[in-house]
């Protein structure tokens with residue numbers, strides 16, 4: 001995926017459950033994200049760029065809240081990206097790692113749960129900073145996985161270790177988010193601010209992991225040490241009201257390109 005040229009069509013069939021996975025991510029994180037963006041004081045006519053827009057909830061929220069602005073939603077796979085609503089939203093299919101991708105200048109560049117998957121993530125933070133107008137904001141959000149072996153639940157220790165290994169195999173770094181403040185500062189942006197939100201596993205209908213684990217199950221079961229019995233045990237835990245855990249922290253960091261003098 002990471003090296004897919006811009007003009008290569010995505011596979012004809014989405015991975016099973018991809019739409020549900022994207023919606024689950026949105027349901028679990030949108031309030032955190034929109035709270036941060038709300039606090040930036042963007043102008044009413046802000047030009048906004050949403051990188052790896054997924055199913056598009058943040059892009060649509062931006063468009064709805066900045067009717068005099070412009071929102072560009074970019075994804076390598078736009079099949080789930082519904083422009084929806086009466087507001088202006090430009091949908092662009094592009095690979096953001098492509099050096100020829102030059103989207104212009106924006107008051108806000110936002111990327112959530114996308115950069116940690118890309119090998120060129122450090123360089124992409126620096127490039128995204130160059131897509132800002134003077135005074136513009138870069139906001140990046142990614143997961144930071146807590147050490148699997150500190151879970152109070154043995155099955156979660158095995159599950160989250162398999163998850164970490166599976167992600168690492170695919171090129172995803174689940175600890176990279178810790179670098180975000182330093183990367184933003186290194187890109188010449190300031191002041192750097194950051195916030196975290198614990199992710200919820202279990203806890204009845206507050207759970208956000210059932211869908212992610214079901215979609216990842218085929219890959220997880222190829223990791224030594226994680227078995228079909230573990231998967232069944234995890235499913236059984238989800239039905240137990242006493243099952244609640246924090247497998248990851250969602251970390252967001254944001255900073256501003258210095259305004260023009």
Ligand SMILES: C[S@@+](CC[C@H](N)C(=O)[O-])C[C@H]1O[C@@H](n2cnc3c(N)ncnc32)[C@H](O)[C@@H]1O
Pocket residue numbers: 001002022025026051052053054055056057074075076077094095096097111112113114117118
């Ligand atoms: C985990 S989803 C997150 C979606 C959305 N940002 C959210 O948080 O709801 C990651 C998204 O990044 C997109 N993506 C991955 N690699 C990409 C690339 N190289 N260029 C553009 N989009 C990419 C995927 O297609 C997917 O929609």
